Each structure stands twice: as structure tokens, then as C-alpha cells.
Amino acid sequence: MTLESGYGVPVVMLHTHVFDRVVRSTVRMNGMPGMRAAYVPQPVMGKSESELWEYVTGKNPITGRAVMQEVVEGLTSPLTTDDLSGETFERSTPRLVEPDTEENLHALFLRNHWTDTLPIVLPTEERVANMLAHTRHKPDELVGRMRITGHREAWAYTVEKVAVNAVMAGARPEYFPVILALAASNVTARGSSSSSMASLVVVNGPIRQELEMNSGIGAMGPFNHANSTIGRAYSLLSQNLEGGSVPGLTYMGSQGNAYSFTNVTFAENEEASPWEPFHVEQGFKPTDSTVSIFGSVWHTGFTLGLREGHWRQVVERMLLGMDPLCRPFFVLDPIAARQFAEFGGFETKAKLAEWAYDLARIPAAQYWDYQLIQNYIYPRATFGEEPFASRLRAAPDELVHMFAPDSIHTVVVGGETNAYWRLFSAGYTRTMNVDDWR
């Protein structure tokens, strides 16, 4: 679009057919609904030369017309009057929904894709007012902006809009400062990626006890009201305040992600941990109440404890089983955490991260053969960005680091019924101060 509108170069976009609705929506939201596009079948990835030739010489799956005919026409056919002006329009979101019966409103919210398909609490003015009473911030104060992807427009939202979604999630008003902090991060929990990424949320500090959050038995499961509804609120506010999360239009996750319902929200078990809490690692005081967001949540590895004989190899295999684009996140029951500290001599979480970084290496040829590495790291490497450029210069059988050194983190959660631990893919994004939103 930049090339077309900013540089005056006629462009035809080539896409795969499953992105038809997304493309039409994106160009319209950028004021250029007439951008010329042609579609080939999905996928392009992994197809042979002859198969791709068939794509190019074949028909557009959307229109049924020859692909290259559409391409040539797209560059040479005269523009329409609408093409010469683009499309300008205002959009607004009304404060209230048209009054209706409870049954009809539930149906409307579901039909409009405003829910996560589970029943919600209707956001009446009274309920929203009760939620708003738990922050000193005014209802019309701007909280932040979120966008579905980096290429989509950013939508803005106020304290009241966040309260509406918090009510819908079933959150109690006293949870509101945590939910506001999440909204103020400008980090969506419902970004659109064909990878179906989810989010993960960790709460630290005194707010955990104030809200009776769970950091022990079942903390990551459906057993604690605060854990569940704070996570759900983050999901609902993300999808609704960023402009939607509708499959095929504003959400393209190929398989979806079950974590997206409540974003694996839990309180860190600071009291049983052998290490300092996560938020203290990030520079906060132990007495600060914070909420930390992790994105790109895909992979979950799992095992029971560590044994003296081959614990290093067990951890190595779990790390090597991840896609190198993942960011390893150790989520340890306190018993497992103490085992790591004892067996490895890891006095701090940073020492564990350093060791894991060094341990996780694979031959360069294999590293560069991951599709996600080809998509997201190879271009940066050819651009000269380190440490990726060095990995590109490595011999095929030379071992290279799978992960970035600062991408590995650890939290402690669980009730010590056993030494289970997980290795998530979860990239640390940012930590927000909850106290700012009380």
C-alpha cells in the first residue's frame, strides 16, 4: 500500500485465497478498497516448482479467472473514480446498545462476536458503575490502544470500555485495577496470527492476597475466581477493544488455541520459590503489585521432577523439542524449582536461563530449516542483525544457539502435590504496575 499511495507505483498484490476477507478488510481500513489483488491457492509454502507453475498459470480460486490475466489487468486497466479518491469514512462506537430483553441481548452479543461464546454477564449501567468505583481513574480517561496485527489500525478505549468488558467476564469490581493494568499495556491477548498464538499472565505482589488469587494447587486451572475472570477479561477486552477477533476476518489462527479463553492467568508462588519473584527481576519492589504479560504462547512441554542421573539430558531434550522461534518459559512447581536450584546450583533464575541458553544448540543446517526461522529470523540475519548473522555464517554441522540469551524466563507456581514442571513457549512482553490503576 505504501508503494502504491506513497510512491505512485501501480501494484498488484498476490495473496493466497484464504486471506481474501482479511485483504479486503485491511485495504478498506487503509482507505484503498480498490487495491488490486490476485489470489493463488493456499499453501505456497512447501510446494514444488511445477506445483507453483500450476498456480501461476491456473485460475484464481476466488474469481475463477486466470491469475496472470488478473495481474496484467491490475497493472494496466483504467482506474475508476473511486480508485482516484480512495474511501474516507468516520466510524464510531455508540455508548449503549439498543435496549432489548435479556435473551435477545445475549443473542446479539453472541451474534456480534462480542463474547468468547461462553455466557457473559450483561454490562448494565449499574454493573459497569460498580466496576468503575474501584479505580480513581475517570470513566472517559483514555487507557490505551490495541491493534489486531501490526498492519491493522489501532483502536482506542477508555476506562469505561474496559469496565464493560470486565463486567462481561464476570470479574468482581475489586479485580478492576489488575484488568485496567492489562488494558493499559497496549498488548493484545488476541492478536491475529496463523500460528494461533495465545497469551499468559503472571500476577505478583500483595494484590495476589488482596484478591485471594491462587498460586498453589490448581493455579493454572479453572479453580479460582480471580485467576479465571481476570484472564477472561483480558481476552474479552482485547478482542472487543482492538476491533474484533472473528475467524477468517480478524483472526487467522489456523487451529486456534485453548489458552485464549483465560490466558493462563495465575499468581506466582513467591512464598515457596527459592528465587526472587518475577516482578522483582524486572526492577519492581517486592511490595509493588504488578501484572506481567507473555505472548506467543504455543508450545507446552511437561515432565515430573529431575533425577540425579540424566536431568541435564532431560531438560536438553525438552528444549530441543521446541521450535527455535519459541521463547522458553520454565513454569515450575516449588518442589521442581528447588530441585533445579539444588541440582544445577542455580542461585538465581538468571543462572538457570543462562545454562538453558547454552544447553540448547542444534546444527546450523537444521536451525535454518525451520519454516518459522526462515520467515522471521533469516531476513533479519541477511540484514546483518546479530546474533542471527553469525548463525548464518556457521558451517552446516556447527552447533548454534536455538534461542536468544535474554528470551528465557522462569516463574514458580503450584501447590507442591508433586514436582511437576512445564516448559512453555512464552515470550515476555512487559510488566504493568497495578497500583497505578487503583
Add this chain to the structure above:
Amino acid sequence: MTIAHEQRRATRGDGAHTHLSVLNPMGYPPRVTGKALAPRLDSLDGKTVFLVDCRFDDSARLLEQVQTWFVKHMPGVTTRVVSLANVYGKDDPELWARIKREGHAAIVGVGH
């Protein structure tokens, strides 16, 4: 039941027919400003068309077939396959300036 009776029942809040007022959960979208498309060419013959690889999911391999098509079917068109300098999410003003300077049109693929 008469229509009038039904309407009275709805407005007076009669059990399941009570009308609730609730707030809209959607955020505030920005204004959309229209942008004009670039003028089209009368013909591609004698022109240079850049085939821009977005560096995603084997895009370059598809564009190579597009290039082959031009060689076979429109040999009067010069094509150049170029790649974005970085990942697809990063703007590449140097490449856009080069295309503007040296080319007449662009085919950009594969969008994702």
C-alpha cells in the same frame, strides 16, 4: 394477545420481556482517510516490473514462476525479483525508492 397489550407488557418490564439497557463493549476505531491508487500503465510492453518477495512462506519461489510466465508469454516485459530487506512487517523505503527509480510497476507477494 393484542399488539397493544404486548407493547404495554414490554415497556412496563413484565418478567422476561423487561428491556435492559447495556453498554457497547467495542473500542473506538480511527477515521479512515481515502488514498488514491497510482495511475495505471497503458501497456506492460517495454516496461520493468519488480516482483517483490515478502520473505514469507516461500514467496520467492512463487514469484520465480511469475517471472518465468512473463519470459514465456510477455517477453517484452523486464522483470526483477527482489526481496524485502527484513521481515515482512518492516517497511523498506530504500526498496520502494529503487522501484520508483528503476521500475514502472510491482507485483508483491505473497501476502499473509
